[in-house]
Amino acid sequence: MQQNGRPPPGRAIVKGRFFSLLVFLLIMLAIQPLDEVIGWYRIFVDITITAILVSAINAISQKKTHAIVGILLAMPVLVSIWVAYFFTHPRLQMAGIASGIVFFVFIIILCLRFIFSRNEITKDLIAGAAVVYLLAAVMWAHAYRLIEMIRPGSFAVALPQSLGERASFLYYSFVTITTLGYGDIFPATTAAKSCAILEAVIGQLYLVITVAWLVGNHISQSLARKSGSDKS
Numbered sequence: 001m002q003q004n005g006r007p008p009p010g011r012a013i014v015k016g017r018f019f020s021l022l023v024f025l026l027i028m029l030a031i032q033p034l035d036e037v038i039g040w041y042r043i044f045v046d047i048t049i050t051a052i053l054v055s056a057i058n059a060i061s062q063k064k065t066h067a068i069v070g071i072l073l074a075m076p077v078l079v080s081i082w083v084a085y086f087f088t089h090p091r092l093q094m095a096g097i098a099s100g101i102v103f104f105v106f107i108i109i110l111c112l113r114f115i116f117s118r119n120e121i122t123k124d125l126i127a128g129a130a131v132v133y134l135l136a137a138v139m140w141a142h143a144y145r146l147i148e149m150i151r152p153g154s155f156a157v158a159l160p161q162s163l164g165e166r167a168s169f170l171y172y173s174f175v176t177i178t179t180l181g182y183g184d185i186f187p188a189t190t191a192a193k194s195c196a197i198l199e200a201v202i203g204q205l206y207l208v209i210t211v212a213w214l215v216g217n218h219i220s221q222s223l224a225r226k227s228g229s230d231k232s
Helices: 018-030 032-036 042-059 064-083 090-115 123-150 166-177 190-231
Strands: 155-157 185-187
Touching (some): 018 032, 018 042, 018 123, 032 042, 042 090, 064 090, 185 190
Antiparallel strands (some): 155 185
């Protein structure tokens, strides 16, 4: 049953499913430095990415159609990740990266629908807001990697560094979305520059809008509870 025109709490995204997704995203960021310590660390990152994809699908699986679409979009990503241990093919990698971009956009849209359809501020809602921000950075990292594969030299690095693959673009994406701008990696083509501008602007707008919305709803929620307690 709907209340105040809002969908019931478990309809769009299952309640409580954001936490595990948030944890796996943070683990992925935490284990990135293992590249300098353990030569075969890549398998840990790939396991974590697989867990992120599964957790994301699980978070939107309340609707069967959403789960099916999520699985179909995640399959090329998983195939490109794990097949790479046996052989690498540029087109397969590009297909996996492109599918990953669409997958994360799909998940982000559903998460945003969930967040802005709720009136009550909960821990799960706050975790969902954090998940969207982190997923957006991961999605842009995929976009940068795809641009570099389509047109090598789209990104330049300051000497004596070298531009790696996944870890370097993930680092650049988070530096861009947080507007740190260290300058050790920078876009060199129009497409790369446009994507960097979009990520920085959208990232900051998301923070401003989401924080304002969360604070406004929290105040309304507090006032409603206070009014209810006064009447009783």
